[in-house]
Amino acid sequence: MAKAWHLMQRPQGKPTHDDVALKDYDMPALEDGMIHVRNDWISVDPYMRVRMDDQESYFESFKLDRPMDGGAVGTVVASKADGFEEGDKVFHFAGWRDEAVISTQGIFKLPELGVEPFHFLSTLGLTGGTAWFGLMDIAAAKEGDVVFVSAAAGAVGSMVVQIAKAKGMTVIGSAGGPEKCAWVESLGADKCIDYKAGPIIKGLYKALKEIGAKGIDVYFDNVGRDHLDAAIAHANNNARVAMCGFIDGINGEAAYEFKYLALAIGKRIRMEGFIFTDFQDQMMDFYGQMVPMLHSGQIKTRETVHEGLDKTFDAFLGLFEGANTGKMLVKL
Amino acid sequence: MAKAWHLMQRPQGKPTHDDVALKDYDMPALEDGMIHVRNDWISVDPYMRVRMDDQESYFESFKLDRPMDGGAVGTVVASKADGFEEGDKVFHFAGWRDEAVISTQGIFKLPELGVEPFHFLSTLGLTGGTAWFGLMDIAAAKEGDVVFVSAAAGAVGSMVVQIAKAKGMTVIGSAGGPEKCAWVESLGADKCIDYKAGPIIKGLYKALKEIGAKGIDVYFDNVGRDHLDAAIAHANNNARVAMCGFIDGINGEAAYEFKYLALAIGKRIRMEGFIFTDFQDQMMDFYGQMVPMLHSGQIKTRETVHEGLDKTFDAFLGLFEGANTGKMLVKL
Numbered sequence: 001m002a003k004a005w006h007l008m009q010r011p012q013g014k015p016t017h018d019d020v021a022l023k024d025y026d027m028p029a030l031e032d033g034m035i036h037v038r039n040d041w042i043s044v045d046p047y048m049r050v051r052m053d054d055q056e057s058y059f060e061s062f063k064l065d066r067p068m069d070g071g072a073v074g075t076v077v078a079s080k081a082d083g084f085e086e087g088d089k090v091f092h093f094a095g096w097r098d099e100a101v102i103s104t105q106g107i108f109k110l111p112e113l114g115v116e117p118f119h120f121l122s123t124l125g126l127t128g129g130t131a132w133f134g135l136m137d138i139a140a141a142k143e144g145d146v147v148f149v150s151a152a153a154g155a156v157g158s159m160v161v162q163i164a165k166a167k168g169m170t171v172i173g174s175a176g177g178p179e180k181c182a183w184v185e186s187l188g189a190d191k192c193i194d195y196k197a198g199p200i201i202k203g204l205y206k207a208l209k210e211i212g213a214k215g216i217d218v219y220f221d222n223v224g225r226d227h228l229d230a231a232i233a234h235a236n237n238n239a240r241v242a243m244c245g246f247i248d249g250i251n252g253e254a255a256y257e258f259k260y261l262a263l264a265i266g267k268r269i270r271m272e273g274f275i276f277t278d279f280q281d282q283m284m285d286f287y288g289q290m291v292p293m294l295h296s297g298q299i300k301t302r303e304t305v306h307e308g309l310d311k312t313f314d315a316f317l318g319l320f321e322g323a324n325t326g327k328m329l330v331k332l
Numbered sequence: 333m334a335k336a337w338h339l340m341q342r343p344q345g346k347p348t349h350d351d352v353a354l355k356d357y358d359m360p361a362l363e364d365g366m367i368h369v370r371n372d373w374i375s376v377d378p379y380m381r382v383r384m385d386d387q388e389s390y391f392e393s394f395k396l397d398r399p400m401d402g403g404a405v406g407t408v409v410a411s412k413a414d415g416f417e418e419g420d421k422v423f424h425f426a427g428w429r430d431e432a433v434i435s436t437q438g439i440f441k442l443p444e445l446g447v448e449p450f451h452f453l454s455t456l457g458l459t460g461g462t463a464w465f466g467l468m469d470i471a472a473a474k475e476g477d478v479v480f481v482s483a484a485a486g487a488v489g490s491m492v493v494q495i496a497k498a499k500g501m502t503v504i505g506s507a508g509g510p511e512k513c514a515w516v517e518s519l520g521a522d523k524c525i526d527y528k529a530g531p532i533i534k535g536l537y538k539a540l541k542e543i544g545a546k547g548i549d550v551y552f553d554n555v556g557r558d559h560l561d562a563a564i565a566h567a568n569n570n571a572r573v574a575m576c577g578f579i580d581g582i583n584g585e586a587a588y589e590f591k592y593l594a595l596a597i598g599k600r601i602r603m604e605g606f607i608f609t610d611f612q613d614q615m616m617d618f619y620g621q622m623v624p625m626l627h628s629g630q631i632k633t634r635e636t637v638h639e640g641l642d643k644t645f646d647a648f649l650g651l652f653e654g655a656n657t658g659k660m661l662v663k664l
Contacts, residue, residue, distance in 0.1 A: 050598075059598075224594055246594035255589040262556055262578035265605035266382075266391075273597035 002027050004067030004097030005312055011052050014320060019052070020313055025067055027101040034103050035084050037074040042095045042309075042330040043121040044316040045070065045155075046245060070095035071126055073110070073117045084109065091120045098309050098332060113291050122155065122327035123301050124290060130276045131159035131220075132286055134242035136167075138274045139218045141240070143168035146213045148204065148231055151222035152192060153180035155327040156244060160220045161187045162299045172207045172216070174200060174227065176322050183325060187300065201230035208234060220244060225256040232269060233260040241271040302326030334359050336399030336429030337644055343384050346652060351384070352645055357399055359433040366435050367416050369406040374427045374641075374662040375453040376648040377402065377487075378577060402427035403458055405442070405449045416441065423452045430641050430664060445623050454487065454659035455633050456622060462608045463491035463552075464618055466574035468499075470606045471550045473572070475500035478545045480536065480563055483554035484524060485512035487659040488576060492552045493519045494631045504539045504548070506532060506559065508654050515657060519632065533562035540566060552576060557588040564601060565592040573603040634658030 001024045011019045030036050048070055051062045062068045072095035076088040081104045084090070092107035094100035110120055122128060134156075135141045147164045151157040152173025164171045165188035173184040173192040181192035190211050193203035208215065217239050219231035224246035231241065264271065279286070293299040303326055306315040312330045319328055333356045343351045362368050380402055383394045394400045404427035408420040413436045416422070424439035426432035442452055454460060466488075467473045479496045483489040484505025496503045497520035505516040505524040513524035522543050525535035540547065549571050551563035556578035563573065596603065611618070625631040635658050638647040644662045651660055 228593075243597050246597065255591040256593075257587040257589045258593075259587040261560075261588075261590075264603070265575050265578065266607065268605050268607060268610065270602065270604040271596070272602040273600050275598065275600060278600065 001025075002097060002099040003309060005309075006065055007052060007062040007068055008065060010054055010064070011049075015049065015052060015317065017313065020068075022310060022313075025097070027099065030078055030080055030101050032080050034079075034101055035076050035081050035090070036078040036099070036101045037090060037092060037094065038077050038099050039072045039074040039095070039097065039332050040089075041073040041118045041121055042312055042332065043071040043126065044095075044312065044319060044328050044330065045126060046319050048316065049320070067094075068096040069093050071121050072096075073120055074100075089117050091125070096312060111287065113287060115291065115294060118303065118329055118331075119294070119301070121329060122303065123159065123294060123299065124287060126276055127155040127327050128159050128290055129279065129283070129286060130156045130244060131163055132290065133276060133279045133282070134220055134244050134274055135160050135163055135218070137279070138272050139220060139240040139242040141167070141169060141218045144170075145217035146170045146172070146208075146211075146215070146236075147218040147220065148172045148174075148216040148234075149220040149222070150174045150195075150227040151245070152184045152189060153325050154222060157220070157222055158184070158187055158302065158326050159299070161189045163293075165189070166293055166298045169218075170211060170213060172204070172211070174203070180322075180325065183302075195227070199230075200226050201233055204230045204234050215239070218242070229256075229258050229260050232263050232267075235263070235267050235269055237267050239267060239269045241269060243271055243273040304328050306330045308332065333357075334429060334431040335641060337641075338397055339384060339394045339400055340397060342386055342396070343381075347381065347384060347649065349645065352400075354642060354645075357429070359431065362410055362412055362433050364412050366411075366433055367408050367413050367422070368410040368431070368433045369422060369424060369426065370409050370431050371404045371406040371427070371429065371664050372421075373405040373450045373453055374644055374664065375403040375458065376427075376644065376651060376660050376662065377458060378651050380648065381652070399426075400428040401425050403453050404428075405452055406432075421449050423457070428644060443619065445619060447623065447626060450635065450661055450663075451626070451633070453661060454635065455491065455626060455631065456619060458608055459487040459659050460491050460622055461611065461615070461618060462488045462576060463495055464622065465608060465611045465614070466576050466606055467492050467495055467550070467552055469611070470604050471552060471572040471574040473499070473501060473550045476502075477549040478502045478504070478540075478543075478547070478568075479550040479552065480504045480506075480548040480566075481552040481554070482506045482527075482559040483577070484516045484521060485657050486554060489552070489554055490516070490519055490634065490658050491631070493521045495625075497521070498625055498630045501550075502543060502545060504536070504543070506535070512654075512657060515634075527559070531562075532558050533565055536562045536566050547571070550574070561588075561590050561592050564595050564599075567595070567599050567601055569599050571599060571601045573601060575603055575605040636660050638662045640664070 004025045006021050008021050051059050089110045147169045149160040153175040171189045173189040174195045175181050176196045181194050184192035191207040215234050215236035219241045221243050222245040336357045383391050421442045426434050479501045481492040485507040503521045505521040506527045507513050508528045513526050516524040523539040547566050547568035551573045554577040
């Protein structure tokens with residue numbers, strides 16, 4: 001029988017195993033226009049925490065005692081839908097489970113790009129796409145810019161570092177601890193600040209001095225709060241901020257006291273929130289840019305892989321404990 | 333002898349009369365390329381407070397024991413500059429004084445638009461221009477949008493209200509006290525929130541409910557802090573914020589605890605700081621839009637006028653005490 005992770009109660013603050021259960025569930029019958037898919041790879045992402053709350057958001061809240069969902073890559077085992085055949089590899093949203101019967105709306109067959117299927121959950125999916133569109137479109141980063149990126153050892157951040165370097169930018173990252181920082185610098189970052197070693201605003205000042213830059217032109221924001229405040233304090237005129245994540249605040253931490261936000265006026269700073277799914281019509285352009293950089297090795301990927309459906313929730317919890325370097329995935 | 337207001341020491345927090353002095357000063361000799369001008373109108377504006385500090389900013393700091401400057405309109409009494417004759421009315425930056433001898437760089441003869449000269453310090457100058465470019469360009473406001481504007485009884489705010497209404501938008505303002513609110517509504521605002529009567533976030537919620545709107549599309553921000561937080565909390569998807577002022581924080585108030593900034597991501601909110609002087613190449617277009625609205629009465633102006641050079645500093649202090657309704661001016 002098919003199994004799926006169910007949300008059993010809404011988490012208070014940080015999620016725990018009491019909030020979820022891995023349970024058998026009844027799949028619908030395979031009807032016209034549907035496919036039966038067996039999952040090969042499941043993605044866990046920070047945004048899923050938001051979906052566990054019962055609140056208005058840009059993603060639907062998970063329903064209680066029902067399978068959760070999210071990005072996954074699987075193999076078609078039976079099809080009653082035109083254009084899909086047994087053996088096809090597909091991207092779909094019936095994650096958090098081993099098997100699913102789903103309509104083909106909003107899903108796609110993986111294009112033949114000569115890459116491993118899991119890349120469509122990472123480099124060529126939510127994480128790589130978030131990095132690409134945030135950096136190149138929202139922040140309008142260009143050659144020669146000084147780019148600051150927080151959570152630079154994370155899934156999205158490590159992509160931002162590499163894309164920025166491939167595009168001829170100077171990159172300062174931040175990450176927690178010397179090991180992660182070493183990895184970020186090994187990806188090409190000109191400097192990585194260990195935010196656990198002191199206030200980020202001082203770290204950023206020092207990093208800019210060391211690389212001989214006056215300030216930052218672009219901030220790719222994965223955490224908000226002290227990092228965003230520091231970025232504004234050290235921004236050049238006309239800097240752009242791609243607001244991608246507030247992971248520090250996602251589990252109910254207190255409000256943050258901004259000290260430097262008013263400087264955004266005189267510096268003509270543009271801050272803009274964005275969501276990857278708004279860029280679906282530009283995916284072929286995106287693949288066209290990313291796949292050659294993947295093949296040439298300009299962009300290296302690292303995955304933290306948990307094996308087995310039963311490890312999915314641990315993988316998800318690890319996102320909030322800094323347990324992943326690069327993209328967090330579950331292999332079935 | 334010519335007199336000018338001098339900055340004698342840098343204010344700690346709120347400026348006081350101890351920080352300044354009205355003193356005689358020596359004007360330079362009238363040489364080729366220069367004009368001698370007698371001021372008719374002087375503008376005082378919140379941004380001048382920033383110039384009193386010794387810090388990096390988008391405007392030069394005022395020098396100690398030297399005449400301060402700022403926007404003014406005056407009459408040429410002698411000219412050694414091509415294109416300027418005795419009797420010409422000019423806009424220039426040698427404010428805070430009765431007379432000045434200045435180069436003609438960066439100054440202009442008032443175009444013949446059939447309006448009173450002081451309008452070039454208000455409706456057709458810094459205040460009107462800030463309102464126009466902030467609303468129409470930075471916030472990309474369009475017909476049908478719900479616009480929220482703080483300090484709506486102030487110089488810039490009252491212009492934003494009227495431009496927005498003239499362009500077919502729904503407008504919610506905020507102002508301090510029932511009298512100011514009544515004036516804002518008399519300008520056409522659909523609703524004005526008295527921010528002194530309770531938390532702005534509740535006031536905004538109530539105002540939106542009363543006018544039957546789900547949220548705001550545009551926030552023209554003249555104050556930052558609690559108003560900005562409330563605007564983000566009640567923004568629609570893809571809302572735009574024109575960041576124009578943080579007057580609440582300008583005199584050294586404590587940092588503000590933002591609670592809702594993270595919502596900017598999912599709502600795809602764009603926040604952008606701007607400075608009127610960046611739009612100098614679009615001034616003729618701006619006059620072309622504003623002057624007909626002035627003549628038709630679609631845009632009403634109100635000035636708080638202080639008479640005499642000796643009242644200039646009191647006029648300036650009044651900006652921070654909510655003493656002005658509309659544009660604060662000094663008539664000489």
